[in-house]
Amino acid sequence: MMVDRMQTFTTDQITRIHDASMELLSSVGVAFNEPEALEIFASNGFRVDGKTVFMTDTQVQKALETAPSRFTVTARNPEKSVAVGEDDFVFVPGYGAPFITLPDGSQREATMADYDNFCKLVQTSKTIDMNGFMMVEPGDVSPETAHLDMMFSSIVLCDKPFMGSPVSKQGARDCVEMATILWGGKDKLAATGPVSVSLINSLSPLQFSDEMAGSLIELARANQACVIASLIMAGSSGPVTLAGVLALQNAEILAGITLAQLVNPGAPVIYGSTSSAMDMRTGGLAIGCPELSMVVSATAQMARFYKLPSRSGGGLTDAHCPDGQAAGESALALSTAARNGINFILHSAGILGSYIAMSFEKFLMDEEMCGIVRKLIKPIDFSEEAIDVQMIKTVGIGGQYLTQPKTFKLCRTEFYMTDFFNRQNHAGWKAAGSKRIDQVATERLSQRLAAYEKPPIDPDVETALSSYIAKRKKIS
Amino acid sequence: MTTQDIFNAVLAFDEATVITLTQAELDGGTDIDAILNDGLISAMDEVGERFSSGELFVPEMLMAAQAMKAGLAILKPHLSAGQSQSKGVVIIGTVKGDLHDIGKNLVSMMMEGAGFEVVDLGVDVESEAFVKTAAEKSANVIALSALLTTTMPSMESTVKAVKEAGMATRTIIGGAPVTQAFADQIGADGYSADAPGAVKLVKQLVA
Numbered sequence: 001m002m003v004d005r006m007q008t009f010t011t012d013q014i015t016r017i018h019d020a021s022m023e024l025l026s027s028v029g030v031a032f033n034e035p036e037a038l039e040i041f042a043s044n045g046f047r048v049d050g051k052t053v054f055m056t057d058t059q060v061q062k063a064l065e066t067a068p069s070r071f072t073v074t075a076r077n078p079e080k081s082v083a084v085g086e087d088d089f090v091f092v093p094g095y096g097a098p099f100i101t102l103p104d105g106s107q108r109e110a111t112m113a114d115y116d117n118f119c120k121l122v123q124t125s126k127t128i129d130m131n132g133f134m135m136v137e138p139g140d141v142s143p144e145t146a147h148l149d150m151m152f153s154s155i156v157l158c159d160k161p162f163m164g165s166p167v168s169k170q171g172a173r174d175c176v177e178m179a180t181i182l183w184g185g186k187d188k189l190a191a192t193g194p195v196s197v198s199l200i201n202s203l204s205p206l207q208f209s210d211e212m213a214g215s216l217i218e219l220a221r222a223n224q225a226c227v228i229a230s231l232i233m234a235g236s237s238g239p240v241t242l243a244g245v246l247a248l249q250n251a252e253i254l255a256g257i258t259l260a261q262l263v264n265p266g267a268p269v270i271y272g273s274t275s276s277a278m279d280m281r282t283g284g285l286a287i288g289c290p291e292l293s294m295v296v297s298a299t300a301q302m303a304r305f306y307k308l309p310s311r312s313g314g315g316l317t318d319a320h321c322p323d324g325q326a327a328g329e330s331a332l333a334l335s336t337a338a339r340n341g342i343n344f345i346l347h348s349a350g351i352l353g354s355y356i357a358m359s360f361e362k363f364l365m366d367e368e369m370c371g372i373v374r375k376l377i378k379p380i381d382f383s384e385e386a387i388d389v390q391m392i393k394t395v396g397i398g399g400q401y402l403t404q405p406k407t408f409k410l411c412r413t414e415f416y417m418t419d420f421f422n423r424q425n426h427a428g429w430k431a432a433g434s435k436r437i438d439q440v441a442t443e444r445l446s447q448r449l450a451a452y453e454k455p456p457i458d459p460d461v462e463t464a465l466s467s468y469i470a471k472r473k474k475i476s
Numbered sequence: 477m478t479t480q481d482i483f484n485a486v487l488a489f490d491e492a493t494v495i496t497l498t499q500a501e502l503d504g505g506t507d508i509d510a511i512l513n514d515g516l517i518s519a520m521d522e523v524g525e526r527f528s529s530g531e532l533f534v535p536e537m538l539m540a541a542q543a544m545k546a547g548l549a550i551l552k553p554h555l556s557a558g559q560s561q562s563k564g565v566v567i568i569g570t571v572k573g574d575l576h577d578i579g580k581n582l583v584s585m586m587m588e589g590a591g592f593e594v595v596d597l598g599v600d601v602e603s604e605a606f607v608k609t610a611a612e613k614s615a616n617v618i619a620l621s622a623l624l625t626t627t628m629p630s631m632e633s634t635v636k637a638v639k640e641a642g643m644a645t646r647t648i649i650g651g652a653p654v655t656q657a658f659a660d661q662i663g664a665d666g667y668s669a670d671a672p673g674a675v676k677l678v679k680q681l682v683a
Contacts, residue, residue, distance in 0.1 A: 033575075098625045098653040137653075143626045167626070209575055235535070236578050280533040283582050283671060356652060 006297050006340065014305045020247035021254060025055040030206045030255040034169075034213035037259055044262050053255070060254050063261035069307045071268040073130070073225060074192050076182060077159035077455060082129050084197070084225070084270065085309035089343045090129040091370045092163065093122055094315075094350035095199065098137045099357040103442050105321040107357055110136030112149055114358070118350070119157035120452040121363060126419075127370035128349060130197070133163035135350070136358050144476045147171045148469040151178050156462055159455035164198035164224055169214030172198070174472060176222040181464045194225040194268050197344065202230045202252035204237040213259065220260040220267040227311045227344060228256035229272030233285055236278040242291060246298055249273050257308070270344050271303035272311030279318075285354045288318040288329030293336040300340040312337045314348035315366035316355075322362040322438040326352060330362075331369050338373045361441035364448070368419050375416040420444055479506065482515030482547060487522060489539040491546045498547040508554055516547045517563075517591045524590060528672045534582065541589030562593035564616040564682040567609050567645075569597035571630035576623035579651060582671045583619060590675045603630070603637040610638070610645045616682045619674065620664075622651040632662040639663065646681045650674055 029052040032038055038048050047054040070085025082090050099107040100114050118135040122128050131154045134147075141149050147165040154162040155178065164175040179196060183189040200216045203209050208216075219226050230249035232238030238248045253271055260267045276292040278285060286292070296312040303310030314337055315330035330351075337345045349366035350358040380386075391404060401407050420440055422429055429435075479501065485493040494516075501511050523540045526532040532540075566587050570580050577599050588594045595613055597605055606618050618638060620631050631654070635647045648666040649659050659667035666681060668674040 137625045139625065143629060203575055207575075233578065278534070280535065281530050283534045283579070 004339070006336070007294075009298070009301050014302065017243065017246045017250055017302065018305070021251040022057045022060070024206070024247065024251040025060065025255060026057070027054075028206060029054040030202075030208065030252065032208050032213045032259070033210040034208070034217070036217055037208070037213040040217070040259065040262050055255060055258060060258050063258040064254075064306055064308070066261050066265035067257060067269050067306075067308055068266060070309065071194060071225060073161040073197055074195050075159060075161040076155070076195075076457070080129075080160045082161055084268075084343050086343075089338065089341075089345060091127055091314065091348035091374075092130045092197075092344065092346045093118060093128055093132040093135050093363070094347045094355075094358050095132055095163075096134050096137065096355060097351065097358040098139065099353075100136060101321060101352050101357040101359040101362070103361060103438065107320075109139035110358065111140045112138040112146075112153070114138070115150055116153050116157060117360070117449060118358070118363070119153050120449055121360070121367075122160060123158040123455060124448055124452050125367055127367050127374065129160065131158045131160050131162040132346075133165060133199070142473075142476070145469070145473045148174055148472055151175060152465055152469055155182055155465065156457060157454060159457075162196055164196035164219060166198040166200055166212065166215035166219065166226070168211045169218055171211075172215035172218035176218065176224060178465055178468060179222075179224070181468060182461060184461075190223065194223060197225040197227060197270070199272075199346070200226045200228050200256060202228070202249075202256060204230055204232045204252060205248055206252060206255075208252075208256065216256060216260055217263050220263040220269075223264060223267060225268035225270065226256075226260060227270040227272040227346070228253050228260065229311060230275055231273070232275035233278040234275065234291065235280060236283075238275065242294060242298070245275050245295065246302065249275050249299075250302055254306075269308065270311045271299065271306060271308040272344070272346075273299040274313045274316075274346075275299075284318075286318055287313065287316040287333075287354050288325065290332075292316060293333050296333060296336045296342060297340040300337075300342050303343075304341065309343040310341070311344040311346060312342045313351075314345040315362075315369065316347055316351055318354050320353045320357070322352065322359055322365055322441070326362060327365060327369075327437075330366055331373075334366070334369055335373050335376065338377055360445050361438045364420070364441040364444055365437060368421055371419065372416060479510055479515035482511065483519040483522070486516065486519035486540050486543050486547070489536060489543055491539075491543040494543045494547040495550060498550045502550065502554065508551055512548070512551055512555075516544050516551075520544050520589045520591065524586070524672060524675060537589070538582075538585050541585050544589055563591040564678070565593045565595065565613050566617045566619055566678060567595045567597065567606055567613065567615045568619040568621070569601035569606060570599040570621045570623075571627055571634060572600060572602050573630055574622050574624050574627035575599045576651075577621070579623070579671070580619075580621035583621070583650065583674045586671045586675050587619075587678060590679070592678065603634040606634050607637050607641050607643070610643060611641070615645050617678050618645055618647045619678070620647065620649045622649075622654060625653045628653065628658065631658075631664070635662050635664050648674065648677055648681070 031051045041053045042048045075081045100110045114136050122131045147167045165171045180189050230252045234245045238245045257269050260269050275295045276287050300310045314334040316333045317326040317329040319326035350363035352359050482497045527537045568584050584596045646665040649664045656667045666677045668677050
């Protein structure tokens with residue numbers, strides 16, 4: 001029996017959550033503040049009363065049948081395409097922070113230049129698999145068209161798969177239009193399959209805003225992947241007990257997935273959650289807490305029950321600078337997500353202060369942790385070659401392995417080599433200036449940005465993308 | 477039995493006892509101002525301090541506020557026009573385009589607990605609705621909440637609308653992405669990073 005002290009749910013426990021969610025969906029329903037969503041539900045025979053949609057177990061199960069358990073997100077550089085679902089997972093950067101934390105712990109408003117720099121860090125990252133969206137919320141561009149600027153940078157500065165723009169129905173259409181330009185037309189995009197993943201959040205308890213429901217409809221229609229996620233603050237926008245949180249978030253997530261499948265049966269969706277506890281002393285959201293990681297594990301298990309890919313947060317913390325608390329909390333959530341089988345690990349790098357800020361230093365530290373965690377869960381090779389009893393016999397009692405040919409052959413590849421985390425002894429560390437790891441990260445940052453090279457892109461495509469956003473900005 | 481018992485019952489989160497004691501004091505002829513100020517409002521001042529120091533948790537503070545309001549409801553029909561029913565009137569809401577209300581609700585409940593008359597306009601509130609309600613209620617303060625950076629411009633337009641209407645009503649703002657610098661930039665009269673701070677701010681503004 002596999003022993004991991006994190007709780008593995010029994011079928012009975014999962015069924016209780018499922019049944020509770022179904023009771024909520026059929027008796028309380030979910031409010032969709034988007035007329036088209038209500039029309040779609042009504043025309044498919046769902047009971048709709050005002051803005052509230054009621055769902056039966058049969059209706060939800062039917063929708064779940066068409067949702068894929070794994071899908072590929074194609075990158076413009078085909079070598080960088082990723083798979084999401086089952087055994088495959090991706091590390092994706094932080095999302096939604098309005099501020100940048102500076103090395104001294106102060107905050108300033110994030111800018112478009114910061115966004116571009118995060119695109120460059122993702123492009124040069126060995127461990128971050130996908131580019132993000134809204135990695136910071138730039139304060140120096142118009143909020144109505146910021147999504148266009150961010151999408152442009154995401155696509156042009158980096159050739160990994162990107163996250164889409166779910167800011168509004170029009171924002172989602174812009175994402176699809178820009179993807180169409182990038183892939184050379186609607187037919188080619190359709191033949192390629194999903195090229196983006198967008199983040200759709202419910203508004204707990206039991207609501208979807210017009211922006212989110214509208215974006216979900218547009219993106220599902222275009223066969224672009226969506227994370228349907230719930231962010232419950234336990235004790236405030238949801239029950240104070242975690243089992244209650246699971247029942248409530250499950251109802252919200254299944255409602256969103258059902259809408260996506262009605263729009264486009266087979267639309268790629270991800271079962272997502274970043275629910276956590278409210279800090280009862282301050283009323284603030286706590287994301288560095290153990291409850292967050294417990295929900296991460298639970299979300300992975302519920303998603304597997306429905307045979308769906310899952311999403312949670314990764315390097316999450318409530319600390320305001322990249323200190324010991326930040327590193328500890330982030331590593332806990334990140335490793336919990338990876339170990340428990342989450343497939344889309346958002347916020348893998350950069351987040352500080354309960355989502356309020358991104359830090360370049362924290363990004364580099366988290367990035368290193370992503371590499372460490374990926375190695376942590378890599379299975380040990382049990383082949384004869386790997387056990388190699390013959391070599392152990394040869395060395396015998398009291399010998400040494402440093403001069404064995406195999407050690408020589410594998411010394412650079414067998415172990416995870418830290419990128420910049422310290423492995424020096426005290427004298428060496430002192431000689432290098434006695435620097436904390438966040439101070440080393442500040443130095444690394446300029447090297448990384450200097451080493452960045454813009455990935456090649458067809459100049460006509462880049463011009464077409466520029467023209468599109470220029471045209472859209474004129475209208476807005 | 478004294479107003480001190482009412483004070484104690486609020487601090488014990490005991491709504492039923494607050495109701496019984498307030499009614500008994502009223503029936504016994506105790507001065508209404510004494511019941512209100514020495515019993516209910518001073519209890520909530522104490523609750524506010526205990527919350528700020530970390531001794532009380534949010535749900536406990538809200539339970540105390542509910543108990544206080546239950547006592548206040550008994551006194552209300554007996555308050556004469558001359559007796560101040562509240563410390564001031566606050567119009568509160570989440571600005572246009574934003575549907576997030578956890579922080580706003582927390583501030584709203586704390587202000588009620590501190591003895592203010594609070595008119596909560598809910599979420600996604602137009603500038604005109606703030607201005608209109610503030611005029612109708614002769615409000616002292618309009619409190620604006622936003623969680624999204626994309627809806628922070630709605631704060632600016634609301635503050636502008638209040639100024640253009642030539643009202644004496646002060647404006648205060650708050651929410652996760654909101655800062656003092658932003659408050660200064662849009663000409664709001666105040667900013668607070670948390671709910672207890674917002675109550676203190678309003679007390680200063682109406683003083």
